[in-house]
Amino acid sequence: MRGNDGVQVKETRQRERGIHGQADGAGELLFRLGHAAKEKDKTALVHGNLHLPTGWARFPVASGAGATFVSGFSMSNPADYLASLYSLSGKVAVVIGGTGELCGAMGEGLAAAGAEVVLVGRNAEKARPRLDRIHAAGGKGYFVSAEASEKSALQALLATVLERSGRVDIVVNGAGVNSATPFLEIGEDEFDRIVKINLKGVFLGCQIFGKYLVERGQGGSIINLGSMSGLVPLSRVFTYSATKAAVHNLSKNLAREWAPQRVRVNTLVPGFFPAEQNRKILSPERVASIMGHTPMKRFGEARELVGATLLLASDAAGGFITGAEVVVDGGYHAMTI
Secondary structure, eight states: TTTTTTTTTTHHHHHHHHHHHHOOOOHHHHHHTOEEEEEEOOEEEOOOOOOOOEEGGGGGSSSSOOBBBBOOTTTTHHHHHHHHHHOOOOOOEEEETTTHHHHHHHHHHHHHHHHHEEEEESSSHHHHHHHHHHTTTTOEEEEEEETTTTTHHHHHHHHHHHHHHHHEEEEEOOOOOOOOOOOOOOHHHHHHHIIIIIIIHHHHHHHHHHHHHHHHOOOOEEEEEOOGTTTTTOOHHHHHHHHHHHHHHHHHHHHHHHHHGGEEEEEEEOOOOOOOOOOOOOOHHHHHHHHTTTTOOOOOGGGHHHHHHHHHHHHHHHHHHHHHHHETTTTTGOOOO
């Protein structure tokens, strides 16, 4: 590269291609990240089928203890590479709302990735089928009863998990309720109940578990369950929409607040997934309206939240993701007219 003006980038790339054979996507990406190889750095390192110059091998996939460096993976062994990104072995995940349909599926996914999963809810019987599947697959998990909107209950939950599992690394705040009461008929009791569970529950979950993660000093991931109604106004679910919009805002503020301590806070945003809390408002007319606005022309399935959950939970795959709203909606939010 001539001088400091970057004029001969093309020539430099051609030299690199000559040294390392066919430049692949990873090499191009690392080049674009700012490494202009100097003449003295052109010693090639061979890792599996990937040939990289010495300087490039120093770009980490994740920072901190146990980081996986680009120089450490082998493209000839995809399973090992995927495990290095998404394995949650040794981690403990607390899934508040884990007896529900969506968070239950997320809990199963976390367990399948190697985490010990704590399903939190009110009803042990609802957790049993999930735990049976987790255990049958060789995973680890257990149920703890707790009221998500009560501070003392969540403090006791944290104490129980620390006593039993020794640590907490991942927290999912997913407890929620819904209502289709017309706006002018919403009573204060109903309003307060929805706000208490949907917003106060997330607030307390973040406050209690976030304090632990910040003070522990080893980072962590908090995943708050948002909603499409937290991004755009949806009819008939007024109080629910207001609480979810607040959850989205709270998550972004906490992401900024705790980023220096490597505690990541993100919002997972499902589109339309038939679940216990919303089936009663899915009239044929509403379903037709939803399908007309969803390019994929179907509802989501709970298992389709697992991939995004693992991305946000993993320090290796998602270590630079915080303050994000990860939308899983079949294209609903991309539509206008």
